[in-house]
Amino acid sequence: MNNPSTENFAISRAALRASRFGAMLSRYPRALGWVRRLMLPLAIQDENSFNKHFRFFILLAGCAMSDPKDLKALGILSRDLNAYMENVMDEASDKPMVWSEWNLSNEILRAFDVRQYVPETFAIVSQMAGSDAAVEMIERAEEEGMAPEHCSAAKTAVGALLANEAPKPDVIISSSHPCDSVASSYQTLQYMTKVPMFVLDTPYWDDDKSFKHYENNLWDLIAFLEKHLDQKLDWDKLREICANVNQTNHYLQELSEMSRAVPSPTSVEPLLLSWLGRMAAFGSPNGMEFAELVHANARERLRKKRSFIEKEKIRMIWYDVPLVFAPLFPWLEKKFGAVVVSDFMGRIQTVPIDTSSPETMVRDLAKTHLYCTMVRHTRGPAEFYLEEFKKIIDEYSGDCFIFMGHQGCKGGWALRKMFRDVCREAGLPSLFVSSDIFDKRHVTEEEVKRQFEDFFRSNGLA
Amino acid sequence: MSDTLDIIKKLAEKDVNEYITQAADEGRKILGYMCSFVPEEIIHAAGMVPYRLRAVGSKETRLGDTYYSAINCSLVRHIFDKALNSEFAFLNGVVFMNGCDHARRMYDNWRNAFQTQGLGPEFLHMFVAPHTTSETSFQRFLDELRDFSDVLEKHFNAALTTEALQNSIAIYNQRRELLRGLNEMRKLPEPPIFGAEMLAVQSAMTSIPVENAVDLLEQLTIELQNRRIDGEGKLRIVLAGGAMEEIEHIQMIESCGAIAVADNLCTGGRRADVSVEEYGDPIAAVAKRYLYEVSCPRMIDEFDKRSASLEKIMKDYRTDALITEKLMFCDLWGGENFLLKQESKRLGFPMLSLEREMYGGGEGQMRTRVQAFFEMVRNRQS
Numbered sequence: 001m002n003n004p005s006t007e008n009f010a011i012s013r014a015a016l017r018a019s020r021f022g023a024m025l026s027r028y029p030r031a032l033g034w035v036r037r038l039m040l041p042l043a044i045q046d047e048n049s050f051n052k053h054f055r056f057f058i059l060l061a062g063c064a065m066s067d068p069k070d071l072k073a074l075g076i077l078s079r080d081l082n083a084y085m086e087n088v089m090d091e092a093s094d095k096p097m098v099w100s101e102w103n104l105s106n107e108i109l110r111a112f113d114v115r116q117y118v119p120e121t122f123a124i125v126s127q128m129a130g131s132d133a134a135v136e137m138i139e140r141a142e143e144e145g146m147a148p149e150h151c152s153a154a155k156t157a158v159g160a161l162l163a164n165e166a167p168k169p170d171v172i173i174s175s176s177h178p179c180d181s182v183a184s185s186y187q188t189l190q191y192m193t194k195v196p197m198f199v200l201d202t203p204y205w206d207d208d209k210s211f212k213h214y215e216n217n218l219w220d221l222i223a224f225l226e227k228h229l230d231q232k233l234d235w236d237k238l239r240e241i242c243a244n245v246n247q248t249n250h251y252l253q254e255l256s257e258m259s260r261a262v263p264s265p266t267s268v269e270p271l272l273l274s275w276l277g278r279m280a281a282f283g284s285p286n287g288m289e290f291a292e293l294v295h296a297n298a299r300e301r302l303r304k305k306r307s308f309i310e311k312e313k314i315r316m317i318w319y320d321v322p323l324v325f326a327p328l329f330p331w332l333e334k335k336f337g338a339v340v341v342s343d344f345m346g347r348i349q350t351v352p353i354d355t356s357s358p359e360t361m362v363r364d365l366a367k368t369h370l371y372c373t374m375v376r377h378t379r380g381p382a383e384f385y386l387e388e389f390k391k392i393i394d395e396y397s398g399d400c401f402i403f404m405g406h407q408g409c410k411g412g413w414a415l416r417k418m419f420r421d422v423c424r425e426a427g428l429p430s431l432f433v434s435s436d437i438f439d440k441r442h443v444t445e446e447e448v449k450r451q452f453e454d455f456f457r458s459n460g461l462a
Numbered sequence: 463m464s465d466t467l468d469i470i471k472k473l474a475e476k477d478v479n480e481y482i483t484q485a486a487d488e489g490r491k492i493l494g495y496m497c498s499f500v501p502e503e504i505i506h507a508a509g510m511v512p513y514r515l516r517a518v519g520s521k522e523t524r525l526g527d528t529y530y531s532a533i534n535c536s537l538v539r540h541i542f543d544k545a546l547n548s549e550f551a552f553l554n555g556v557v558f559m560n561g562c563d564h565a566r567r568m569y570d571n572w573r574n575a576f577q578t579q580g581l582g583p584e585f586l587h588m589f590v591a592p593h594t595t596s597e598t599s600f601q602r603f604l605d606e607l608r609d610f611s612d613v614l615e616k617h618f619n620a621a622l623t624t625e626a627l628q629n630s631i632a633i634y635n636q637r638r639e640l641l642r643g644l645n646e647m648r649k650l651p652e653p654p655i656f657g658a659e660m661l662a663v664q665s666a667m668t669s670i671p672v673e674n675a676v677d678l679l680e681q682l683t684i685e686l687q688n689r690r691i692d693g694e695g696k697l698r699i700v701l702a703g704g705a706m707e708e709i710e711h712i713q714m715i716e717s718c719g720a721i722a723v724a725d726n727l728c729t730g731g732r733r734a735d736v737s738v739e740e741y742g743d744p745i746a747a748v749a750k751r752y753l754y755e756v757s758c759p760r761m762i763d764e765f766d767k768r769s770a771s772l773e774k775i776m777k778d779y780r781t782d783a784l785i786t787e788k789l790m791f792c793d794l795w796g797g798e799n800f801l802l803k804q805e806s807k808r809l810g811f812p813m814l815s816l817e818r819e820m821y822g823g824g825e826g827q828m829r830t831r832v833q834a835f836f837e838m839v840r841n842r843q844s
């Protein structure tokens with residue numbers, strides 16, 4: 001196995017350029033609105049060798065996020081995303097580098113003086129760069145012998161390490177959630193890098209004992225980080241971060257709720273963006289400002305009874321991860337007036353953190369971590385998905401359910417009958433798509449689009 | 463020839479056996495379970511018979527597939543298919559485990575089938591084991607064992623006393639000691655038993671009451687004293703992997719010119735011979751054995767230990783090569799295979815990875831791969 005000793009970050013640098021360009025444009029949201037109008041035809045075309053370079057732009061500016069005010073919010077978020085990438089590539093830095101799994105919430109880590117890298121987000125970064133590097137990295141990892149059934153996010157993480165697109169870690173933090181794939185791939189990453197790794201043991205249930213167990217894990221994590229980083233956790237900094245997290249969650253949770261209105265004043269995009277932003281901006285002032293702005297914009301639309309997309313016709317409830325190798329949402333919005341009113345990834349459902357003492361913070365952080373995207377649903381019994389799903393059906397006036405079944409998520413696929421039953425009982429048409437978030441070898445954009453067209457037509461939705 | 467081995471092989475081939483039927487007739491409750499982390503001693507101490515669920519005898523997954531998808535593990539689909547076919551109707555309860563994403567979903571699916579189709583039994587319990595071996599995890603596991611004992615006591619109106627648990631530990635240790643004895647014999651240049659036969663022994667022992675298992679193993683130990691397999695020209699191999707119950711698959715491998723003298727399979731010999739301490743707090747002793755000794759890829763912080771243990775097995779049993787066995791879509795063993803491959807390069811032992819669907823055929827192709835692999839190993843040796 002190639003044991004990487006140098007870093008070249010070719011793809012990350014391209015992504016950083018794209019992101020900086022986007023941030024620069026977002027300073028002129030009105031002008032950007034015009035550019036977007038000119039580029040609109042690209043948004044509904046299948047991706048080709050030309051427009052794939054604008055993938056990120058089309059995904060964001062091509063969709064309903066293109067309201068100038070929302071684009072401004074995007075600019076705020078990209079400050080942190082850019083800083084994150086700059087930090088990752090800062091080889092001269094003497095700050096320790098901590099790798100942290102993408103489903104972990106990193107408030108505690110941020111209260112140390114470290115650089116951080118989220119291995120799975122390499123795939124997202126490469127999509128931002130308009131490249132097909134995610135597939136290349138997946139192939140690279142598979143050629144090296146990594147199991148094809150692993151989540152493509154995990155494979156890109158290993159591929160990125162093999163391709164010298166990852167910084168050298170000093171320590172790794174992982175967990176036993178949300179799936180076997182992550183649990184397994186971090187053993188691989190640790191083996192390849194040979195650095196100390198801390199694994200949080202995720203409880204199955206949602207009872208006091210389970211929360212307490214995770215809280216104890218967080219105390220162990222703090223001890224591990226203090227020992228291996230030779231630093232003390234800065235509790236004041238953590239308090240500040242938690243206060244920002246509380247505010248951010250408050251805005252995003254309300255945003256999740258606002259799409260109950262018909263027409264919906266918001267959609268999945270700002271929530272997915274904040275999910276992407278977690279790696280860089282969670283608990284930061286910019287992350288909070290982003291949330292505040294998208295919240296205020298949606299509230300304004302709600303007040304004026306304006307929809308997020310031009311003509312809302314189909315309200316979709318979305319299970320699991322989106323496809324990110326092609327801008328599917330703009331196409332759904334433009335072609336069918338289809339908007340995601342609730343989804344399992346972006347939707348925020350959590351509790352506030354009591355910042356009065358270290359003990360209360362760690363206690364509540366344990367809860368907020370366990371209520372995070374993916375973690376909240378995947379780690380426990382079927383009810384963790386289905387009860388929330390039934391509530392969404394009751395409250396969000398959905399016209400259909402889209403089970404975007406990612407190949408990695410075996411635990412979700414094992415519940416498909418139950419999802420189907422819930423839909424049948426509720427009289428909700430459902431589409432089950434066998435897909436892969438990053439790996440377009442598994443299913444092509446055309447095939448996914450064909451399935452949507454057939455589904456909408458056969459159910460009288462289009 | 464060994465009469466007892468024949469009896470045991472027949473036991474391994476079927477689900478319901480006379481020992482289980484007899485125990486049920488005597489009023490003992492039978493509790494199915496899914497994974498090696500479920501402590502048999504506690505079930506036994508509550509007066510019940512732990513019974514490991516297997517896919518044996520299953521021909522298809524048609525019903526199982528109404529719940530599971532094609533990218534779920536075939537072992538789980540077969541077992542659940544059998545459940546939906548009422549082939550586990552003799553069970554009084556089932557204990558599930560958060561072993562992997564596929565197996566733990568059976569807890570959900572079985573409950574759904576119970577609610578919607580009346581599929582019994584009523585007692586369906588999720589036993590949760592940590593994925594790490596920290597002190598925090600140990601304390602949590604200890605608590606889980608206590609809760610599990612309470613649940614069994616309450617639901618089955620059983621009295622799970624300390625003394626009962628000590629007795630159960632003792633008898634399970636007896637079974638382990640006998641298995642240890644058999645394993646010792648497998649270290650001989652001419653072992654008394656093929657790997658396929660040993661897998662049958664290990665499988666059968668988890669599907670009959672432990673008292674019968676001890677009797678059979680004692681008898682088998684005597685009968686194997688004078689049995690020897692001619693090891694001349696045969697490679698000595700070790701098997702590692704997840705669930706494996708297809709005896710004929712191991713027979714196929716051995717027929718290519720090898721004896722499987724050791725294994726680290728979920729349903730085979732993985733630490734099956736490691737005893738529980740018989741002093742101190744018995745619950746803590748059970749916790750220690752199960753949390754620290756049954757390591758498999760679901761334990762995230764222990765690969766180094768697993769690798770060292772495999773290295774020791776290879777040395778102790780003087781094996782020539784490793785064959786890993788993985789079911790399709792098993793992420794955990796997919797990851798472990800990758801790491802073992804790296805270890806095989808580092809430590810210089812030959813390794814072959816086989817992948818299959820449980821009872822899914824494809825033997826011809828696999829035979830060719832095994833033959834080519836053995837050829838390579840022999841060439842390397844000469």
Ligand code: SF4
Nearest residue numbers: 151178179181408409
């Ligand atoms: S997307 Fe699915 S398979 Fe991938 S990390 Fe999340 S839960 Fe696991």
Ligand code: SF4
Nearest residue numbers: 535562565704705792
């Ligand atoms: S073989 Fe793998 S996927 Fe199947 S039950 Fe065992 S651990 Fe789970």
